[in-house]
Amino acid sequence: MSRELYACLYTREFPVQSLLRLRPDLRGIPVAVLDGRAPLEMICSMNRAALETGAVCGMTRLEAERIPGLRLLLRSPQCETAAREVFMECAANFSPRFEEIGADTHCACMLDIAGAERLFGTPAVFAQRMRQALAAAGFRASAAVSANFHTALLKAATASGVSVIPEGQEAVALANLPVDALHLPEKEAETFAIWGIRSLGELAALPEVELIARLGQDGKRWRDIASGALPHLFQPAEPKLSLQEFCEFESAVEQIDSVLFIAARMIDSLVTRAAGRALSLALLNIAMRLEGGRSHQLTLRPALPTTDRKFLLKLLQIELASHPPQSAIVALTMAAEAAQAGIVQLGLFSSQLPEPSRLDVTLARLKALVGDDRVGSPVLEDSHRADAFHMEAFAVGTQCAAIASPKPRMALRRIRPPHPVHVRCSNQKPVAFHDGRQSYAIAVSYGPWRTSGCWWAADDWDRDEWDVLIAQEQCAHLLVNDRRQNRWYLEAVYD
């Protein structure tokens, strides 16, 4: 039994497939892709429906526009790069040894599947499963399995569906293929045409020594390929995980729902790719290219790495609703960072805590409701300045062990911003103040408590604080005299 076994996955019309991968709504209609600079654009790739309308590669835009019902899209190299990565990742799920065979209008990949029968079944089943995986990712591909590298490649490039070539039958399987399948240089192709060699079977039947005498070592190479005997030094690619998706719209999109429709497909693809490596998405960067050359960035950072598509889409929807782009969207790029899936240890006697994914959605909704900087946990600053704190993102899981809390003490209710008041003093003590609507007589005043700081900076402070009891209301207030401006403020109420 041969120790070599290769499976080739081959995707034709890659420019159009890469564009339609995230646009399932366009798959049933004739679509052609234009390449080149305007006005010299020509069709470089099309789907089967477009072929049936009479469109051919090389047709100019003017000619293509005359075909009724033919949808014309512009070729997108970024889209093709992203799609190629997805294609390779799909292939890498079946074998860690794969070799990329790049070309302009197709995408192919050769997998070394020797010894994988126990995992995936017979070569035919194996090839069928690979095709199905690619179909789920949005690609129509053909697959061929052979013990010879070049035979598998030629068969996959020329036949549709699944082809399994038994060992020793390579020459027979290739015999009917045209010589053009070898992509010969023009001069040699003409030579073969003069000789009357039209198929690979006829080429393989030529005598080796005479062929080398006329065409050199290239002739021997072509003959070996045609007979399925040319060896190949397999050069496996280094598998890398780059979670990125790109989609360019044919016209600028204003509706958020339309963007979410595409984004859902992108998230789906990213999650599938990460899950294929037992990873989850820890961060999602969404970059939007807007009309007029501007850009708009969004970042989703779930509390725990997740593979929940609906949850990520919900987060994106809320984020887009609270931070909508300023103009229509031309292109959408989504890049993700993968991490190990979050593990939460549950317990019968652990505290009742919010579920991380639900909390993320709730926090996003709260931020959309009141503003980004107004939701979170307060953190006191190391300063003697009054009301010195800043907000930090609220996170569950940082709680400490249970300890006894101190006894209750008088609390302040802050008035933000402090309310300016007019104060009447007697013996350097406030005896009454007026808040603009009403006058209050002060029964007792405690103070002053003088504080100052940051004299070296622009935000310095120098103030006297007075705790005052209002005579008529039995109410304790915190009055502050800003000594820099000689102004009085009602800053807080004791409660």
Place this chain on the structure above:
Amino acid sequence: MPSANALRIQIERTLENRFPAALTPMPRTVRQVATVGILEVDSLLSGGFPIGAISEIIGPSTSGRTCLTLSFIAQRTSEGKVCAWVDASDSLDPESAAANGVRLRQLLWVRCASNAAPGNGKPWSPLDRALRATDLLLQAGGFAAVVLDLGDVAGEHARRISLATWYRFRQAADQSRSCLLVLGSAAYAQSSADVVLECAPLVAGDTNQPVLESCAFDVQLKRQRSASSVAAIRKPPASTWTAPGAWAMGACATGDRG
């Protein structure tokens, strides 16, 4: 001659098909309670605020309602639970909260009083935002306590909150087992509230001292749905307690039962 008990059973059996609920007493829900951390208030409430229900803490300024609420939140956070403070008027003082023992890392503070509308541009009033935020937090679940701080919201606005909203809050709190504390100047939740605690200022410290050392507060239990006594209470149970200032080191809350 049949006894009164037998007669009652006979009447009930006769009428049970026509008026199934008329003669059946409502099942009493005995709720678990969570301690406030102030001995006098805990004994007044028979243990603390009920879990999974609405409790209202009402009163004017300097009545100790914020201090009492912070004490309750401090107890919850010290147990390792997380709480939320929905602030309709942006009046929470983090320093006071920390001085009362609240673990700020476990407190989600939602400040609803911003004038600038967020990205969606909907012109919600701070009260509307506070109600929506409370709804979201209760629906999300997992918060041991949610405080809806309406302390500085004008009464004429807060009274317009519909009964349907309070009913929804009650249901959500029940399902998520969260204590919803409503801090206000008057009782707004009406029949949806399990407990209504009215606070009032009693006396503000010693006027001869150079600093405001402490405040004494009066607290009255205005309503308690799960009270075991069915007899009419002429005077609601009351208590007093005292809170020292944050700067009064070594002092602690004291009080006596009224």
